[in-house]
Amino acid sequence: MNDLLYSHTYQIQGRDFEHGGEASSDIKEALKRMGINPQVIKRTAIASYEAEMNIIVYTEKGELLLEVYPKMIRVTATDRGPGIEDVELAMKEGYSTAPPEIREMGFGSGMGLPNIKKNADRLLIESHPGKGTKVIFEIDIPNASV
Ligand SMILES: Nc1ncnc2c1ncn2[C@@H]1O[C@H](COP(=O)(O)OP(=O)(O)OP(=O)(O)O)[C@@H](O)[C@H]1O
Ligand SMILES: [Mg+2]
Structure with missing residues (x-):
């Protein structure tokens, strides 16, 4: 698990809707270049986009760290925003401030x-x-099918 293949940090500026989504599309392109399974890329891109937009919508600034390991992809979204009072509530479908x-x-x-x-x-x-807030998520890369 410590054989990091690739990592990249993306700075995200809060309220910068004009560039919103650029980091996650960049992540998508980087994973494509690495020849990662398309389903894994899709899932990573969707999750990254949501984390990126939450930084833009709710915080002053933050960053997305992409780390690619042989068997999984980890994205760490860190911001210096207001934080989330009740994480369990925030996780509920339809809950929004x-x-x-x-x-x-x-x-x-x-x-x-x-x-x-x-x-x-x-x-x-x-x-x-x-x-x-720090949002960390991982997506497993299945063994290459023959
Ligand atoms: N990085 C963050 N900093 C502070 N609050 C956040 C952050 N991310 C999410 N939240 C809080 O959690 C709530 C739920 O987030 P979630 O992304 O599920 O929905 P949303 O951003 O409100 O709507 P959608 O993502 O569908 O556009 C947000 O409304 C906000 O109150
Ligand atoms: Mg959101």
Whole structure:
């Protein structure tokens, strides 16, 4: 597990909707170049997008760290935002604190974190209200089929 094949850090600027989604599409391209299983790429890209947009919508700034190991991909999204008061509640489908102007942009369905959980094999959320949030998820790479 410690044979890291690739890693890259993406800085995410809060409220920068113009560049929203760029880090996750970059992650998708990097994984494609590495010849990773398309299903694994798709799941990683969806989960990364949700983590990226949450940083943009809710925080001042943050970053996504992509790490590729032979048997799994790990993405760590770290931000210095307001934190999540009740993580269990935030994980519920449909729960959102997004204000009206964010909803007008098409966000705020409360499906982001559930979507990460659905697409990842493992998900860990560590949040400290007033300090920030860390969302770590892993997606296993199945053994290459012959
Ligand atoms: N990085 C974060 N920092 C602070 N709060 C967050 C963060 N990520 C999520 N939250 C909180 O958890 C709630 C649920 O997040 P989730 O991504 O599931 O839904 P959403 O962002 O509200 O809507 P959607 O993702 O469907 O556009 C958010 O409304 C917000 O209150
Ligand atoms: Mg979201």
